[in-house]
Structures are given as structure tokens and as C-alpha cells.
Amino acid sequence: MAVRTSPTTELAARAEPVLRGRAHRTLWGDAFRQFRRHRMAMFGLVVFSLLVLATLIGPAIYPRPINDIDLAHKLQSPSLSHPFGTDDLGQDILARVLFGGRVSIAVGLAAMLISVMIGTLLGALAGFFGGFVDMVIMRLTEVMLSLPQLPLLLLVIYLFRDKLRHAVGPEMGIFLLIVVIIGGLAWMRVARLVRASFLSIREQEYIVAARSVGAGSGRLMLVHMLPNALSPVIVAASLGVASAILTESALSFLGLGFPPDLPTWGRILYDAKDRLDSAPYWALAPGICIFLAILSINFIGDGLRDALDPRRSSQ
Amino acid sequence: MTQFVARRVLIAIPTLIAISLILFAILHFAPGDPFGQLALNPDIPPEVRLNLRKQLGIDDPLPLQYTRWVTQVAQGNWGYSFVSRVGVTTLIRQRLPTTLFIVGMSYLIAIPLAILIGVISAVKQYSWLDNVATTFAFLGISLPSFFTGLVFILIFSIWLRWLPFIYSTHLPGTGLTYLWELFKHAIMPIMVLALLEMASLTRFVRGAMLDVIGQDYVRTARAKGLTELRVIVKHAFRNALIPLVTILALDLPAIITGALITEQIFRVPGMGSLLINSLEAKDTPVVMFIVFTYAILVVIFTLIADILYGILDPRIKYA
Numbered sequence: 001m002a003v004r005t006s007p008t009t010e011l012a013a014r015a016e017p018v019l020r021g022r023a024h025r026t027l028w029g030d031a032f033r034q035f036r037r038h039r040m041a042m043f044g045l046v047v048f049s050l051l052v053l054a055t056l057i058g059p060a061i062y063p064r065p066i067n068d069i070d071l072a073h074k075l076q077s078p079s080l081s082h083p084f085g086t087d088d089l090g091q092d093i094l095a096r097v098l099f100g101g102r103v104s105i106a107v108g109l110a111a112m113l114i115s116v117m118i119g120t121l122l123g124a125l126a127g128f129f130g131g132f133v134d135m136v137i138m139r140l141t142e143v144m145l146s147l148p149q150l151p152l153l154l155l156v157i158y159l160f161r162d163k164l165r166h167a168v169g170p171e172m173g174i175f176l177l178i179v180v181i182i183g184g185l186a187w188m189r190v191a192r193l194v195r196a197s198f199l200s201i202r203e204q205e206y207i208v209a210a211r212s213v214g215a216g217s218g219r220l221m222l223v224h225m226l227p228n229a230l231s232p233v234i235v236a237a238s239l240g241v242a243s244a245i246l247t248e249s250a251l252s253f254l255g256l257g258f259p260p261d262l263p264t265w266g267r268i269l270y271d272a273k274d275r276l277d278s279a280p281y282w283a284l285a286p287g288i289c290i291f292l293a294i295l296s297i298n299f300i301g302d303g304l305r306d307a308l309d310p311r312r313s314s315q
Numbered sequence: 316m317t318q319f320v321a322r323r324v325l326i327a328i329p330t331l332i333a334i335s336l337i338l339f340a341i342l343h344f345a346p347g348d349p350f351g352q353l354a355l356n357p358d359i360p361p362e363v364r365l366n367l368r369k370q371l372g373i374d375d376p377l378p379l380q381y382t383r384w385v386t387q388v389a390q391g392n393w394g395y396s397f398v399s400r401v402g403v404t405t406l407i408r409q410r411l412p413t414t415l416f417i418v419g420m421s422y423l424i425a426i427p428l429a430i431l432i433g434v435i436s437a438v439k440q441y442s443w444l445d446n447v448a449t450t451f452a453f454l455g456i457s458l459p460s461f462f463t464g465l466v467f468i469l470i471f472s473i474w475l476r477w478l479p480f481i482y483s484t485h486l487p488g489t490g491l492t493y494l495w496e497l498f499k500h501a502i503m504p505i506m507v508l509a510l511l512e513m514a515s516l517t518r519f520v521r522g523a524m525l526d527v528i529g530q531d532y533v534r535t536a537r538a539k540g541l542t543e544l545r546v547i548v549k550h551a552f553r554n555a556l557i558p559l560v561t562i563l564a565l566d567l568p569a570i571i572t573g574a575l576i577t578e579q580i581f582r583v584p585g586m587g588s589l590l591i592n593s594l595e596a597k598d599t600p601v602v603m604f605i606v607f608t609y610a611i612l613v614v615i616f617t618l619i620a621d622i623l624y625g626i627l628d629p630r631i632k633y634a
Contacts, residue, residue, distance in 0.1 A: 040453075143333050146613040148572045151590055151606055155341060158594050246459050250576055253461040254591070266461075273465055273580075277473045287462040295457035 034307035041303020044296035051293055055101035064095035067261050077281060084285045088275060093268070097285050100263040104245055105293070107179055107264070111244035114183025116237045119190025124221050124229075126191070127198025138195070141188045149185055150250065156181050157256050171262050178257060182247050190236050197229035231308035238304055242297040249290050265290045320618065327614040334610045335603070339384065342599045343377045373397070384603065394600040398593070403604045406589065413484060414573040414585035417501060421508035422570075426563070429513045433520025434555075437528060438547055448517060455514025464507045464580035471503060478503055482583040504581045508574055512566070519562055523555040530554075556627050564620035568612035572605060 035041055069089045078085045084093035126137040157177065164173040201207060202225070210224050249266030251257040258267050265286040272283035368374055375383075387394055393403035436445040472480040478499050486496040527533065528551050536550040537543075573587030582588075586605060593601040625631045 139330070139333075143330055143337070146330060146334055146610045147337075148569065148606060148609045150575050151572050151594070151609075154575075154591065154594050155338075155602065155606075159341065159597070242457075249459060250461060253576065254579060269461065269465070273461075276465060276469050280469050280473070283465050283469075287465065290459060290462060291457055294459070295453060298453060298457055 031307040035303050038303035038306055040299045044299025047296035055098055058098035064092040066096045066099050085281045087282055093285055096263045096268055100265050100268055103264040107248045108241040108245035110179040111182040112237055112240040115186040115240055116190055119187035120194050123191035123194025124198055127195040128221050141191055144188050153181055174258055182244050193232045194229055201225045201228050235305045238301040242294045323618050335607055338606055339381050393604050396598055396601050398596045398598045403600050410586050410589045417504050418570050418574055420505045425509040425512035429516035430520055433517045434524055436521045437524030452514045452517045455510050460507050460511050460576050467503045482581045504577050504583055507577050523558045527551045527555045557624055560620045560623045564616040567616055568609050571608050571612055
């Protein structure tokens with residue numbers, strides 16, 4: 001808001017009634033409007049929020065122990081006292097699914113943050129400096145892309161699981177290991193996206209202008225370029241959460257993720273898979289949760305893409 | 316063209332060397348011993364064990380082991396498995412056909428169907444067919460293979476009792492009975508993989524087609540009076556094939572690592588389970604073979620994709 005009334009603001013004030021029909025528009029405001037119009041994306045947002053909410057406050061509302069062994073009540077079908085039934089150790093499946101979701105979603109978010117940070121940093125450096133730096137970073141990206149992801153993950157986890165368990169304790173150790181490895185092997189896409197944006201932004205006039213008034217490299221990258229390169233990163237990040245949750249579930253499903261006393265959706269599914277014939281409900285509960293989480297995030301990502309990609313927004 | 320291929324192969328060599336070094340180093344510095352089991356076996360005298368270790372060179376320093384591996388591989392010798400003590404290539408020859416069959420069949424089903432559905436979806440955007448296809452694609456992408464596999468087993472093996480849920484390579488019967496048994500064993504793993512591949516590929520084909528259909532040359536083709544089929548197939552689809560080639564080039568090398576999870580669910584004795592067992596046992600030669608072949612395949616398929624770009628779109632020059 002201008003303090004002094006200048007002729008232009010007066011003009012603007014007089015023009016106001018004419019423009020009133022049109023709301024003040026910003027990039028993010030537009031994106032939000034566009035996103036809200038995307039029905040599936042809003043549906044995804046609601047479902048995912050509900051899942052997050054359930055895993056956050058669920059264990060408080062439904063306070064059942066997740067690790068108490070009660071062999072007298074093992075493998076019971078869903079009933080009033082155990083809405084999702086019990087597993088082969090008599091543990092309540094609903095309580096385990098609620099708690100497991102917390103771990104699964106935390107892994108997804110943390111791994112995504114790591115991969116986005118590594119990818120943005122490397123992509124920004126490559127796109128900004130070009131030349132030798134660009135060549136080295138892009139070569140590294142290429143090498144990482146030529147390695148099969150899941151086998152490499154398995155390899156590193158097999159080989160370093162025990163070492164880390166001794167170093168920082170079983171639960172935190174495996175959490176850190178899984179998050180760092182999933183994130184550390186998934187940054188290549190983000191790096192390429194950020195590099196491509198930086199390459200084109202670097203040549204824009206406002207960057208030349210900022211540079212000519214003495215902005216340093218760090219400031220140029222952080223303040224002037226990064227905000228303009230964010231849209232594709234946000235889309236990639238949302239989908240990154242889904243793929244990190246999937247990867248963790250796959251690892252746990254192969255028996256390589258979290259220990260049984262720290263359930264995640266994938267781990268519960270792994271424990272349930274050999275009792276499909278007698279206790280199908282045991283596998284269905286965590287499986288449907290994974291499905292809903294991935295589906296809702298995919299819808300959110302689709303909506304974000306439509307909202308943030310100027311090429312796609314038709315209106 | 317020859318020059319292009321030669322240059323690309325030359326560029327790929329340092330990448331491949333870097334990959335093999337990284338893998339070798341990880342395997343070398345990792346804890347665990349492929350002979351851990353052997354040491355516990357009281358029937359094997361320590362001298363034999365030491366002799367064997369010496370023979371396979373397990374305790375040599377890393378640079379020596381690595382150079383030995385490189386010289387062997389350059390001569391086409393992939394070494395011997397530490398665990399089963401047979402040649403790596405023999406081991407692969409036992410496992411690869413099963414994986415090629417399962418994964419290959421799933422691609423043969425998924426790719427044509429995905430192209431067909433994706434193209435129709437794009438041409439008739441927002442029609443009921445497009446909506447159904449989109450919904451199914453989203454469901455398919457969001458259903459992880461370990462869950463689809465379990466649901467299939469639950470429905471077809473446990474409730475309906477139609478299909479066996481453990482894959483077997485030793486099937487009874489000959490001729491038609493054999494084929495029928497093979498079908499019953501293979502259909503579930505194939506379908507799990509095909510559904511997953513089809514879902515993401517359909518979305519992809521649809522997106523690529525939508526990008527192309529709005530272009531001026533498609534309108535021009537229509538204005539010339541060409542039939543709609545000709546416009547879609549010859550003018551639009553040919554250009555939509557370029558991103559499709561890119562994505563398939565990235566997907567197809569996975570055939571060598573096998574379908575890790577799906578093979579685990581149905582206990583398919585393919586490359587995936589071999590890889591998991593070898594990783595568990597720290598069986599360096601086998602792991603190196605599988606992962607390194609994967610890297611080579613990535614290089615080859617990327618090269619094929621680049622050559623195909625030029626064929627699909629003559630404006631693209633080999634540079």
C-alpha cells in the first residue's frame with residue numbers, strides 16, 4: 001500500500017470499479033483456484049488428509065497396545081472388540097494399521113524431502129554454473145539412473161542394516177537408513193527438472209539485471225531463480241511421497257524394512273501374506289490403506305500438475 | 316550413423332566403469348562373508364575352506380580383486396558363484412528363461428493394449444471410455460504389485476480354487492496338458508505385471524497423444540481431407556511414439572533383474588529371486604553380473620531409442 005497518493009494510484013482507484021469484476025490474481029492464487037476445480041485432486045486431498053489425521057490422532061482415540069502378545073485371542077475375525085480382527089500373536093490389527101500408517105507416511109515425507117533437497121541443490125548448481133560442474137553432475141545423474149533402483153536399495157540395506165542398528169539403535173537406525181537410502185536414490189528426476197528450469201531462467205533479463213546490481217551467485221540462485229523453478233519440483237515432490245511410501249512397503253514386504261515390533265503398512269502385509277487362507281482380513285486392511293494413500297497422492301499430484309503447468313491449464 | 320553409434324559407445328564406457336567400481340566397492344566394504352555358512356559346517360576341514368577362499372581370491376585387496384574381475388569379464392568369463400560354486404553363466408542360464416517368459420509375456424500383453432486404450436482415450440477425450448480408462452489407470456498405478464498379487468491369490472487360489480499360487484517349473488504332462496498347466500501357473504504373475512505396466516503406459520500414451528493432437532500439422536492433415544484413421548495413425552501417433560520410445564527404453568532393461576516382488580509372491584524361480592538370494596549371501600560375482608548387465612542394457616536401449624527418434628522424426632539429426 002502506497003502512503004502517498006500519486007497520480008497513478010488515483011487513476012487506479014478510479015479504475016477500480018471497472019476492474020472489480022476481476023479478482024486480484026497471483027500465480028499461487030491462480031494455481032489454487034485451478035487446483036480446487038480439479039475434482040479428483042480435491043477428493044485426493046480429503047482422503048489423504050483423513051489418512052494423516054487418522055494415523056496422528058487415531059492411536060490416542062483407540063488406545064490399544066500394538067505389541068502385546070495375546071495368544072488366547074489370535075487370528076480372530078473382525079468383531080466389535082477388534083474392528084479389523086487380530087493377527088497370529090493376538091495383536092489388534094486396527095491399532096497396528098493406525099500406528100503403521102504413521103511410520104509409512106513419515107518415511108514417505110522424509111524420503112521425499114531428502115530427494116528434493118539433493119535434487120534441487122545438484123540441479124541448481126548444474127544449471128547455474130554450467131560447463132564442467134554441469135558435466136560432472138549430469139554424468140553422476142546418468143550413472144545413478146543406469147543402476148537398477150530396487151536391487152541397489154536391497155543391496156545397501158542388506159549390507160549396512162546391522163552396522164547401523166548397532167550404532168543408533170534398532171528403530172531409529174532402520175528409520176534413518178531407509179529414509180536416507182530411498183531419498184538418496186530418488187533425486188535424479190528432480191535434479192534434471194531443476195537443471196532444465198535453471199538453464200532457461202539463467203538467460204532471462206531479470207537475472208542479468210539482478211547480476212548487474214551486484215547480486216552474488218548464492219543470492220541469484222536462492223532468491224531470483226529458485227522460486228521460478230519450483231512448479232515442476234512441487235509436482236515431482238508430491239508424486240515422490242507416493243513412490244517413497246511404495247518403496248518402503250516393497251522393502252518391508254520383502255522382509256527387509258522395519259522390524260515386526262515397529263509395524264508399517266508394508267510390514268503388516270508381509271506378516272499377513274502367509275495366512276491369506278485363514279485370515280484374509282489381516283492383509284486387506286494394510287493393503288487398502290497403502291492403495292488409498294497412493295491413489296490420493298497420485299490424484300493430488302495430477303491436480304497440482306494441471307494447476308501449476310501453464311501449458312496444461314486451458315482456462 | 317556409424318560414427319554416432321561409435322561415439323555413444325565410447326561415451327558409455329567411462330559410465331560403465333564408474334558403475335562397476337561403485338558396485339564392487341559397496342560389495343567389498345560391506346560386512347558379511349559369503350563363506351559364513353561354510354565356516355559353521357563341521358564336515359569341511361579348515362584347510363579346504365582356506366584353500367577355497369584362496370582359489371576364489373576373496374581375501375585379496377580391493378584393487379587386485381577388481382582388476383581380476385575386469386580382465387575376466389573382458390574375456391567373457393563372469394567367474395564362479397561363491398555360494399553354489401558353479402559358473403555364473405550356468406546359473407543365469409537356469410534362471411533367465413523363466414523370467415524372460417513371465418516378464419516378456421506381460422510386456423507383450425501390456426504394450427499393445429496400453430497403446431490402443433491410450434490412443435482411443437486421447438482421441439475421444441472426456442468420453443465415457445476415456446473416463447473409465449483413466450479411472451482404471453489410476454487404480455492400477457496405485458495398486459502395488461505385492462497387494463495385487465495377494466488379492467489375486469486370495470480370489471483365484473483360495474476362494475475360487477482355480478489357480479495354483481506357487482509357480483512351478485516342473486509341470487506334469489505333455490502337449491496340450493502341459494500348455495494348460497503352464498497357463499494356469501503363469502497367468503497370475505503375468506497379469507500382475509501386465510496390469511501395473513499397462514496402467515502407467517496408458518496414462519503416458521494418452522498424454523503424449525493429447526500433446527500431439529492439438530498441433531497444427533494434425534489440423535492440416537484433416538484439412539487435406541484425409542480420413543480420421545489416417546490422420547490419427549500416420550500423423551498424430553507417429554509423433555506420439557517418440558516419448559513412448561523413451562519410456563520403454565527405460566522400462567525394458569528391468570527384464571534382467573526380473574520382477575523382484577512378483578517373483579517373490581508367486582515363488583517364481585527367476586532372476587529376481589536369484590538376485591535376492593545372491594544379495595543375501597553376498598555372492599559378489601552373481602550380483603555383479605545381474606546389476607552390471609542391467610547397466611549395459613540401459614546403455615544399449617537408450618542408444619536404440621536415440622536411433623529410433625531419428626527414424627520416427629527425420630528432422631532429428633544424429634549428433
